[in-house]
Amino acid sequence: MKQALTIAGFDSNGSAGLAADLHSFYAAGIYGHGVLTGVVAENATTITASTTMSPSFIKEEFDDLAEFHITAAKTGMLANSDIIKTVADCYSKATFGPLVVDPVIITKRHNRLLSNDAFANFCHQLIPLATVLTPNFTEAEELLNHDFNNQDDIITGAHQLQAMGAQNVVIKGSHDHNQPLIHNYVLLADGTDFWMDNRFVKTNKVNGAGDSFSAIITAELAKGQPVAKAIKRANQFVDVAIHHPLAVGQNFGPINHWAGEKSFTNDSDSIDG
Numbered sequence: 449m450k451q452a453l454t455i456a457g458f459d460s461n462g463s464a465g466l467a468a469d470l471h472s473f474y475a476a477g478i479y480g481h482g483v484l485t486g487v488v489a490e491n492a493t494t495i496t497a498s499t500t501m502s503p504s505f506i507k508e509e510f511d512d513l514a515e516f517h518i519t520a521a522k523t524g525m526l527a528n529s530d531i532i533k534t535v536a537d538c539y540s541k542a543t544f545g546p547l548v549v550d551p552v553i554i555t556k557r558h559n560r561l562l563s564n565d566a567f568a569n570f571c572h573q574l575i576p577l578a579t580v581l582t583p584n585f586t587e588a589e590e591l592l593n594h595d596f597n598n599q600d601d602i603i604t605g606a607h608q609l610q611a612m613g614a615q616n617v618v619i620k621g622s623h624d625h626n627q628p629l630i631h632n633y634v635l636l637a638d639g640t641d642f643w644m645d646n647r648f649v650k651t652n653k654v655n656g657a658g659d660s661f662s663a664i665i666t667a668e669l670a671k672g673q674p675v676a677k678a679i680k681r682a683n684q685f686v687d688v689a690i691h692h693p694l695a696v697g698q699n700f701g702p703i704n705h706w707a708g709e710k711s712f713t714n715d716s717d718s719i720d721g
């Protein structure tokens with residue numbers, strides 16, 4: 449059985465974080481393990497409280513997973529510099545395969561999930577471990593400390609993130625309600641690149657879209673798929689999952705992992721590497 453690991457926080461409303469990652473692993477046919485870093489209490493509108501696991505507890509979780517044959521891992525909410533240091537240290541000593549780093553810095557509802565004083569640790573200790581780095585538009589701007597004003601800025605930004613140590617970079621596009629498309633930019637380790645343009649859907653059911661995107665990349669890498677194919681597969685999964693919303697939550701809500709799962713069985717061989 450192929451096995452993957454998510455190193456992430458739990459979101460009480462189930463739409464994001466570790467729960468979304470495990471839904472995604474399951475949908476991709478992968479067994480999922482989880483190193484819990486923290487918990488957020490979230491209703492259908494906003495996060496109301498959060499707490500974190502201690503570094504010693506996180507280390508214990510890593511130690512207990514050493515006996516499993518995990519072939520890819522991802523990070524989600526790491527919250528603070530102590531957790532980043534612990535995760536970077538534990539991951540470097542483990543043999544968990546490629547690492548997808550999703551910089552969970554700020555949510556769509558503008559809740560900050562990474563403390564400001566943890567940016568330096570994130571950049572110096574985690575980004576160099578990333579097989580794939582998947583910031584959203586705002587996170588990429590924050591990591592590089594400058595705004596993107598056009599597509600050339602995004603391309604330059606991805607190269608800068610690669611120079612910081614990430615092998616492959618996906619900068620997820622901004623969401624503009626007046627624009628028909630979301631432009632997601634992919635820069636691969638060999639210097640080749642491409643855009644994934646998705647039709648913008650006017651919906652509030654997009655919680656955990658980014659977590660699920662990085663989780664499906666992880667699941668595909670755990671199966672041994674090439675990076676480009678894993679990224680395209682994840683993009684298709686999330687796109688289908690957003691186009692078939694679930695009636696969960698009176699306001700914001702989750703993407704539909706069941707619909708995403710069907711996209712695997714329908715045309716899993718149709719994506720070029």
Ligand SMILES: Nc1ncnc2c1ncn2[C@@H]1O[C@H](COP(=O)(O)OP(=O)(O)OP(=O)(O)O)[C@@H](O)[C@H]1O
Nearest residue numbers: 584620630646647648649654655656657658659686
């Ligand atoms: N409204 C939307 N319509 C269509 N696609 C969307 C929409 N929102 C997000 N996506 C897709 O979801 C994927 C994840 O991108 P997004 O920018 O939402 O990540 P994120 O901000 O990290 O998500 P989150 O923090 O909620 O997990 C991308 O492939 C993007 O194209």
Ligand SMILES: Cc1ncc(CO)c(N)n1
Nearest residue numbers: 457458459464465525656
């Ligand atoms: C625990 C957690 N991780 C990530 C996000 C953002 O998707 C969230 N809302 N909660």
